[in-house]
Each structure stands twice: as structure tokens, then as C-alpha cells.
Amino acid sequence: MTIDPSALGNGGHQAPVWTSTVVGHHRLRHDLAVIRLIGEFVPFTAGQSVEVQVPQQPGMRRRLSPALPPSLDGKLEFHVRTVPGGWCSGSIVADTRTGDEWRIGAPRGSFAIEPSGPEVVMIAGGTGLAPMRAQILDLARKPEQPRTYLFVGGRSPRDLYAADMLTLLADELPWLTVVPVVDSTSDPNWADEWYEHSRVDIGFAEDDLLHGNLADVVSSHGAFDSHQVLVCGSPAMVGATVDRLVESGTPLRNIQYEGA
Incomplete structure (x- = not known):
């Protein structure tokens, strides 16, 4: 884990950033890819989104929702579709390569099921x-x-x-x-x-x-x-x-x- 000097969390503290390496880039449609990564453990909860930075667009951040729950072995998976006019999403779909290093940060959201709740x-x-x-x-x-x-x-x-x-x-x-x-x-x-x-x-x-x-x-x-x-x-x-x-x-x- 590193600290992102450009991002300040609550109370002015620098926000943590985790690194993860692309191990699979599976282009499933002309406008869609599944990206699999392995790296540092990211402490999000299933249903949350995280902020990603990719080497093809180093100055841009985009929020994506992991398609796997948290994994102690650092596995991550993202489903990315090209957004019309979206430079970052289009670059992720078309240009991601195995070995790329992604920076992951800022888990956010409360989109979650209550396991003991109703249907x-x-x-x-x-x-x-x-x-x-x-x-x-x-x-x-x-x-x-x-x-x-x-x-x-x-x-x-x-x-x-x-x-x-x-x-x-x-x-x-x-x-x-x-x-x-x-x-x-x-x-x-x-x-x-x-x-x-x-x-x-x-x-x-x-x-x-x-x-x-x-x-x-x-x-x-x-x-x-x-x-x-x-x-x-x-x-x-x-x-x-x-x-x-x-x-x-x-x-x-x-x-x-x-x-x-």
C-alpha cells in the first residue's frame, strides 16, 4: 500500500492507494472487456466501487465496481464498457495489456444485501x-x-x-x-x-x-x-x-x- 499525495481523506489524511497487476484482459464484445488483476489486498466490501488509475490514462481516475468479493490473495475483476466519448473507458477496453499496473483506491458506497433479510x-x-x-x-x-x-x-x-x-x-x-x-x-x-x-x-x-x-x-x-x-x-x-x-x-x- 502507498499513499496518494493528491488525494486527502477525512480529516485531511492522505488516502491509501493499493497496486494491482493485470493478469488477464478478455475482450468479449467490441465495446466491452473483462479485466482480471492480482495484487495487494484492497479492503472494500462486495457491492462497493473503487477508484482506479490506469497507465494508459495516468492523469485520470474512474470509479469501477469489482465483480468479485474481497479476496485475501488480492484477486480483482472489473467489467468495463466503453462510454461514448469516454477516453478512459475506451482506453481500458481497447488498450489494457497483461502486466499493466493499476492503482486502486477510495472504496465507497453502501450498495449491499442483508444476508439475514428478506428475499x-x-x-x-x-x-x-x-x-x-x-x-x-x-x-x-x-x-x-x-x-x-x-x-x-x-x-x-x-x-x-x-x-x-x-x-x-x-x-x-x-x-x-x-x-x-x-x-x-x-x-x-x-x-x-x-x-x-x-x-x-x-x-x-x-x-x-x-x-x-x-x-x-x-x-x-x-x-x-x-x-x-x-x-x-x-x-x-x-x-x-x-x-x-x-x-x-x-x-x-x-x-x-x-x-x-
């Missing part, structure tokens, strides 16, 4: 899946788990970049149900070379997919008035989903939400 409804759009996955894996370590429903949304089946991982996870964890939702049941008519290179035989069957807008599909299941509800995705997705949940009778106090 859980998770709603993830795009890379909003990352903090949900971290919390699911963290729950799996607990003696008991609440029944958990994960709605994961994409524009088309091809956009569900973690279909293989989620299928295996749902098979392994009897308390977890994964519900994939797509705006369109047909993929775009242009080829994505990264998708073609990363395709596997495990994933969602066509009959598994629910068709429609994610916010509408989730809210159509009625009011989640006795559930823990977590929402994560783009600001537009989060806003629309929270509005529809409240309109359909879910108390706002039951909902936690974060942007991805």
Missing part, C-alpha cells in the same frame, strides 16, 4: 452486473442465503455478455434464479468479431429470454413490498427502473440503486 431482487443492466455478481459470490460464503432473483438486461441476446457464467452460477446455487431480459430477441445484423471469438456453447436458451424493456418486465411482476431490491446500470436505466418499480407499488425505501 432479494437484483436488476442489472449491462456492466451493472459486476457489483451484483460480487454480492452473489459473497452471499455464497454465508451459512444461509435469502432467495435471490437476478434480472439481467441487454439490448439483444448478444448483449448478455456473461450468459455462460450466469448459467453456471444458477446451476450451482439453488437459491439463485437468473432471469435474462432483452429489448429484441434478434441480434444486430452486423458482425462483432470479439463476440465470435468468445462464443461458447453454455448460455441462455432462446426460451429463457423475456422480451421487453427491462424496467417494464421487472415491474410487471408486481410490487416488491417485502423484498430487498438492488438496481445497477446506466443512469437512464436506473432512473427508469426505479420510477417503474415505485409506480407498480414497490416502496422506495426497499430500493438501493447505483450507476455503472
Whole structure:
């Protein structure tokens, strides 16, 4: 651990920064990559975000949510999608290389499940899946788990970049149900070379997919008035989903939400 002289924490103290080295850069879509790192232990909690600095953009900081819970052996995983006009996200997706050293700091947030609480409804759009996955894996370590429903949304089946991982996870964890939702049941008519290179035989069957807008599909299941509800995705997705949940009778106090 080092101290970042440019960042001051509470009380004027210099904020700690941890270093981690890229050991895997997996480009899954033209605009999306999964980055795996190993380094110093970072004391965050599952569901929080951390601040990252990458060598390709040394003067910039970006907040990302780890897709794994804290690991004493220093393993980290991030799911990064290119933001239109976003220099840092685009550089991470396209230019990250094995051996790059990242600086990790400033864990933040209270986006979390209460393991002893009621049933859980998770709603993830795009890379909003990352903090949900971290919390699911963290729950799996607990003696008991609440029944958990994960709605994961994409524009088309091809956009569900973690279909293989989620299928295996749902098979392994009897308390977890994964519900994939797509705006369109047909993929775009242009080829994505990264998708073609990363395709596997495990994933969602066509009959598994629910068709429609994610916010509408989730809210159509009625009011989640006795559930823990977590929402994560783009600001537009989060806003629309929270509005529809409240309109359909879910108390706002039951909902936690974060942007991805």
C-alpha cells in the first residue's frame, strides 16, 4: 500500500492507494472487456466501487465496481464498457495489456444485501452486473442465503455478455434464479468479431429470454413490498427502473440503486 499525495481523506489524511497487476484482459464484445488483476489486498466490501488509475490514462481516475468479493490473495475483476466519448473507458477496453499496473483506491458506497433479510431482487443492466455478481459470490460464503432473483438486461441476446457464467452460477446455487431480459430477441445484423471469438456453447436458451424493456418486465411482476431490491446500470436505466418499480407499488425505501 502507498499513499496518494493528491488525494486527502477525512480529516485531511492522505488516502491509501493499493497496486494491482493485470493478469488477464478478455475482450468479449467490441465495446466491452473483462479485466482480471492480482495484487495487494484492497479492503472494500462486495457491492462497493473503487477508484482506479490506469497507465494508459495516468492523469485520470474512474470509479469501477469489482465483480468479485474481497479476496485475501488480492484477486480483482472489473467489467468495463466503453462510454461514448469516454477516453478512459475506451482506453481500458481497447488498450489494457497483461502486466499493466493499476492503482486502486477510495472504496465507497453502501450498495449491499442483508444476508439475514428478506428475499432479494437484483436488476442489472449491462456492466451493472459486476457489483451484483460480487454480492452473489459473497452471499455464497454465508451459512444461509435469502432467495435471490437476478434480472439481467441487454439490448439483444448478444448483449448478455456473461450468459455462460450466469448459467453456471444458477446451476450451482439453488437459491439463485437468473432471469435474462432483452429489448429484441434478434441480434444486430452486423458482425462483432470479439463476440465470435468468445462464443461458447453454455448460455441462455432462446426460451429463457423475456422480451421487453427491462424496467417494464421487472415491474410487471408486481410490487416488491417485502423484498430487498438492488438496481445497477446506466443512469437512464436506473432512473427508469426505479420510477417503474415505485409506480407498480414497490416502496422506495426497499430500493438501493447505483450507476455503472
